[in-house]
Amino acid sequence: MDPLARRDGLLTRPNPAPRHDYLVILDGRPRVDLPGLTDPLLVVRLVPDRLLIDGPAFAGYIAGLGRWSWPGPEDLTLAVLDDINNEVVPRWVQVEVRASQTAGRSDDHDQPANRVAGLPHRVIAEDRQPLWRGRPPLSIGES
Template sequence: MDILTRRSHIETTRNPDERLDYLVTLNGTLQMGKGASVCHVVIRYIPDQHILSPESFARYLKALGGIEWSHLEEAAAAILEDMGNEVVARWIQVNASTGSEDPTSVPGHQVVLEDKQPQWENPGLLARLGMI
């Protein structure tokens, strides 16, 4: 699946109040390819102009399940890049993990990636977020 097709599954709407810094958390599951392990994905972001609908995030992850990912890091990096391009959050974190309950996965494999807009700072809010 090419990058534009992948990103076409992401739908955003206007942020109801761009003046506020607030945290949005969405989670779902990603099949790492046909017959491959299941990955749990959590994104946390502080919106700027757009917010991502939970339904769109679920459809996006389902579409990504049709891709044969070589490793968890590759899938997590693609999610971060896609969300960064389409949602354009002030700050975003992608947490992708496979757990020991899945016999086809490496026990306890977790990847956490973050990005933020260069001029955005809110250390008080980020300090209050739960640890990874």
């Protein structure tokens, strides 16, 4: 998986107010195949520095994630975190992938399946610039 090709769709634009800290939230449902998981949701929260992620281009970036194979949601989460850190360099960034587990299979009919359908699976990774001393803002509905 070539990170440079993947990052081509992650376009940026100048931050209109780089002296202020504010929270930007972008999300979407990438059409990726995550083994044993369904209906993934990608949520990116960031405090921008000099650059912002271009919103319409972000939808294309998410769509492009389906061109690669992802062994699990951890791989997808960390790749998106790396892409954003390389292209945007935000003051603070958090990437979350949420999905639901599919029903597990058991070859022995006397044993319960090892997974329960619909059980949530979440992976959250974050990073910040070393000298940024701000506090990551909470999004609406979080406490």
